[in-house]
Amino acid sequence: MRRICVLAQKGGVGKTTVSLNLAVAFARLGRRTLLVDLDPQGGVGHSLGRDDTALHGLADVLMGRVAPDKGPIRTRLPAFSVLARGRLDPIDAVEYEEALRGGALARALDPVEPGYDLVLYDTPAGLGAITRAALARAHFALVPFQAEALSARSVSHAVRVVDHVRENENPALRLLGILPTMVDRASADAVAALGQVWESQPRVLETVIPRATIFVEASRKGVPISFVHGPAAPEARRFGMLADELEQAMERI
Amino acid sequence: MRRICVLAQKGGVGKTTVSLNLAVAFARLGRRTLLVDLDPQGGVGHSLGRDDTALHGLADVLMGRVAPDKGPIRTRLPAFSVLARGRLDPIDAVEYEEALRGGALARALDPVEPGYDLVLYDTPAGLGAITRAALARAHFALVPFQAEALSARSVSHAVRVVDHVRENENPALRLLGILPTMVDRASADAVAALGQVWESQPRVLETVIPRATIFVEASRKGVPISFVHGPAAPEARRFGMLADELEQAMERI
Ligand SMILES: Nc1ncnc2c1ncn2[C@@H]1O[C@H](COP(=O)(O)OP(=O)(O)OP(=O)(O)O)[C@@H](O)[C@H]1O
Numbered sequence: 072m073r074r075i076c077v078l079a080q081k082g083g084v085g086k087t088t089v090s091l092n093l094a095v096a097f098a099r100l101g102r103r104t105l106l107v108d109l110d111p112q113g114g115v116g117h118s119l120g121r122d123d124t125a126l127h128g129l130a131d132v133l134m135g136r137v138a139p140d141k142g143p144i145r146t147r148l149p150a151f152s153v154l155a156r157g158r159l160d161p162i163d164a165v166e167y168e169e170a171l172r173g174g175a176l177a178r179a180l181d182p183v184e185p186g187y188d189l190v191l192y193d194t195p196a197g198l199g200a201i202t203r204a205a206l207a208r209a210h211f212a213l214v215p216f217q218a219e220a221l222s223a224r225s226v227s228h229a230v231r232v233v234d235h236v237r238e239n240e241n242p243a244l245r246l247l248g249i250l251p252t253m254v255d256r257a258s259a260d261a262v263a264a265l266g267q268v269w270e271s272q273p274r275v276l277e278t279v280i281p282r283a284t285i286f287v288e289a290s291r292k293g294v295p296i297s298f299v300h301g302p303a304a305p306e307a308r309r310f311g312m313l314a315d316e317l318e319q320a321m322e323r324i
Numbered sequence: 325m326r327r328i329c330v331l332a333q334k335g336g337v338g339k340t341t342v343s344l345n346l347a348v349a350f351a352r353l354g355r356r357t358l359l360v361d362l363d364p365q366g367g368v369g370h371s372l373g374r375d376d377t378a379l380h381g382l383a384d385v386l387m388g389r390v391a392p393d394k395g396p397i398r399t400r401l402p403a404f405s406v407l408a409r410g411r412l413d414p415i416d417a418v419e420y421e422e423a424l425r426g427g428a429l430a431r432a433l434d435p436v437e438p439g440y441d442l443v444l445y446d447t448p449a450g451l452g453a454i455t456r457a458a459l460a461r462a463h464f465a466l467v468p469f470q471a472e473a474l475s476a477r478s479v480s481h482a483v484r485v486v487d488h489v490r491e492n493e494n495p496a497l498r499l500l501g502i503l504p505t506m507v508d509r510a511s512a513d514a515v516a517a518l519g520q521v522w523e524s525q526p527r528v529l530e531t532v533i534p535r536a537t538i539f540v541e542a543s544r545k546g547v548p549i550s551f552v553h554g555p556a557a558p559e560a561r562r563f564g565m566l567a568d569e570l571e572q573a574m575e576r577i
Pocket residue numbers: 081082083084085086087088089110114194195196252253254280281282283284286287288290291333334335336449472473474
C-alpha cells in the first residue's frame with residue numbers, strides 16, 4: 072500500500088481533477104485504489120450520490136456517525152473506492168480542519184488503507200494544516216502545476232514544504248513529480264511557464280494534462296472523465312499514461 | 325472607512341486579481357485605499373519590491389519586526405497602499421494562520437485602517453480560519469464567481485458563511501455582491517454557469533470581469549492591470565465600472 076498526496080499551494084490548478092482521474096486510471100490498471108478527499112470543500116463525488124443526499128465520508132467518520140471501515144464507498148469501478156468528505160456544513164470548516172490534525176486522521180484511515188494498493192489524498196489549496204497532516208503520512212507527493220505564471224512560483228514553495236516534512240517528520244516521503252496541467256500549447260504564456268518550471272524544478276513529469284473543456288463538465292459533477300466519456304476518451308487515456316509513468320517512478324525512487 | 329472582504333471557497337477564481345485591480349480602481353476614484361493580503365500564499369505585490377527582496381508586511385508586523393504603522397507601503401499611486409504578506413517561509417504557514425486568529429489581526433490593523441476610506445482584504449481559498457477572521461471585522465463581503473461549474477456550488481457555501489457570521493458575530497456585515505469573473509461569453513458552459521448563479525443567488529453584480537490574457541501576465545507579477553497597461557486599458561476601465569457599481573451598492577445596503 073502506497074499513499075500519494077496531491078498538493079499545491081495555488082488554488083484551482085487541478086488538484087481535484089488530477090486526484091480523481093488518476094485514481095481511476097490506477098484502478099483500471101488493476102490496482103485497488105482509494106481516493107480520500109481531505110478538502111473541506113468536498114469536490115470529490117458530490118454527484119456520485121443519489122439525488123441531493125451527500126455521500127457519507129470522512130467528516131461522518133470523524134464525528135462518530137460512521138465507523139471507519141464503513142467510510143469508503145465502492146464506485147461502479149470495483150477497484151476504485153472513494154472516501155468522500157461527507158456531511159459538513161461550510162460554517163464548520165474551521166472545526167473540521169482542527170479535527171483533522173492530531174491523531175484523528177490516523178484513526179479514520181489506518182483501519183481501511185491497508186486494504187488498498189494505492190491511496191490518493193486530495194488536499195485543499197494552500198500549504199496549511201490539512202496538507203501537512205497528509206504529507207506527514209504519505210509516501211509520495213504529486214504537485215500539479217498549472218502551466219501559467221503564478222503557479223510556477225508556488226510549485227517551489229510546495230517542494231520546499233515536502234523537503235521539510237521529509238527531513239523533520241516523515242523520512243519515507245518522496246517527491247513523485249511535478250505534473251503540468253491545463254497545458255494549452257497554443258499559448259505563449261503557458262509554454263513560457265512550462266519552460267520556467269523545466270529549468271527550475273527537479274522531477275517534472277513527462278506526461279502533461281492538456282487544457283480541455285471535457286474536464287470542466289466532468290468536474291462540475293465531481294466525476295472522472297472516463298465515467299462520462301468512457302475509458303477510451305483521449306483525456307482518460309492520457310491519465311492512463313500518467314499512471315504508467317508514476318508506477319515506474321514509484322519503483323525507482 | 326469601510327472594509328471589503330474578498331472571499332471564495334474555490335481556488336483560482338480570481339480573488340487576488342479582483343482585490344488588486346479593484347483596490348486600484350477605488351484609488352483612482354480618489355478613495356484612500358489599503359489592500360491587505362491575508363493569504364499566506366502572498367500573491368500581492370511580490371513583484372512590487374526590489375530585486376528579490378520581499379516587501380515587508382503583515383507577517384513582519386505579527387512577528388514584531390515592523391511596527392503596525394510601518395506595515396502598509398504606499399505604491400506609485402499615492403491613494404493606493406498595500407499591506408503585503410511580508411516575510412514568511414512556506415513551512416510556517418500553519419503557525420501564520422494560527423497567529424492571525426484571536427486578537428492579532430486587530431492589533432496589526434486597528435492602528436492603520438482608520439487612515440483609509442476603503443480597506444480590501446484578499447483571503448486564501450477556502451472558508452477557513454483566516455477568511456472567518458476577516459469576515460468577523462469586515463463591513464462588506466465580495467464573492468468572485470468564476471463563470472464555470474464548480475465555482476457556482478461554492479458560491480452558495482460562501483454566502484452561507486457570510487450570513488452565519490452576520491447573525492452570530494458581526495451584525496454590520498453585508499453581502500456586497502457576487503462578481504462573475506473570467507467570463508468567456510463564447511463558452512456555453514460559462515454562460516450556463518452564469519445563468520445558474522443568476523437564478524440561485526441574490527446580488528449578482530451587473531459588472532462582469534471578462535476572461536482575458538492580459539490578466540495572466542499582470543498576475544504573474546502581482547501587479548494591477550493599469551500599472552502594466554495604463555488606466556485606459558479596457559480591463560482597467562472595467563474595474564472602474566465595478567468600483568462605481570460597488571460604491572453605489574455600499575451607499576444603499
Ligand atoms: N485539464 C484541464 N482542462 C480544462 N479545465 C480543467 C482541467 N483541469 C481542471 N480543469 C478545471 O479547472 C477548475 C479547477 O480544477 P480543480 O477543481 O481540479 O482544481 P483544484 O486545484 O482542485 O482547485 P481547489 O484549489 O479549489 O481545490 C475546474 O473547473 C476544472 O474543471
